[in-house]
Amino acid sequence: MPRPSTDLGAYIAEVGEAVRRRREELGLDRAEFARREPTVSYRLLQAMERGERTRYSDIVLAKLERKLGWEPGSFRDMATGGDPRPIQDRLISVEYDERSGVETRMYRRERVDLVQRIYDDVEADLAVDDEFTPEEQSALLEKALEVARSQALMIIHTERRHRRHVRGRTW
Incomplete structure (x- = not known):
């Protein structure tokens, strides 16, 4: 095919x-x-x-x-004579520093940096008490961001499987 x-x-x-x-x-x-x-x-x-x-x-x-x-x-x-449409609110924007050759990815929705939002929320919650040492706080924050990434990928893969399953049905 x-x-x-x-x-x-x-x-x-x-x-x-x-x-x-x-x-x-x-x-x-x-x-x-x-x-x-x-x-x-x-x-x-x-x-x-x-x-x-x-x-x-x-x-x-x-x-x-x-x-x-x-x-x-x-x-x-x-292909029909139209113009390309620039992405207005891109979820992932990439900034490239020519001097250092470093590429930075920003994850945004409606101009809100999503990773920064997760970071700020977790950091604020950890600051409520002195239960965790600074090292533990840093490790928990890193773990929270990794879990958010894993969950996002899982949601996408689950939806993809669901759509393939639905398309495979005969009505």
């Missing part, structure tokens, strides 16, 4: 130009951009920017949308 794909057809030149322009706005050359997570092939990126091929797998396009900071479905819109 072939992978789902999108044909950018008559608009490939405009799409390629939009991708190149956005990549340059991000301050990255092709090689750097291709290597960043989620990775894509340098040759594929080059072919898209040059308009050398028109059909791309939906998985690749989804990766590129994420890397470019565009809403899902932007490439489908562009």
Whole structure:
């Protein structure tokens, strides 16, 4: 069974130009951009920017949308002459320090840093009494953040299994 794909057809030149322009706005050359997570092939990126091929797998396009900071479905819109839609309130924003080469991920929802919120709530609760030493408080805080991460992944995987199960049913 072939992978789902999108044909950018008559608009490939405009799409390629939009991708190149956005990549340059991000301050990255092709090689750097291709290597960043989620990775894509340098040759594929080059072919898209040059308009050398028109059909791309939906998985690749989804990766590129994420890397470019565009809403899902932007490439489908562009395939019919539309424009990419920038993500307005991105859950995960990435800040890159060129000098140090360090990438910092911020987890936000409606401009609230979710990890900071968990940290502040746990730290405030631990500060209520002197039951824990500073070292114990630090270990508990780290454990709370790891449990939050694990729970988030479990929720996603459970929902994914549920959806696959429901799709597999015959009505």
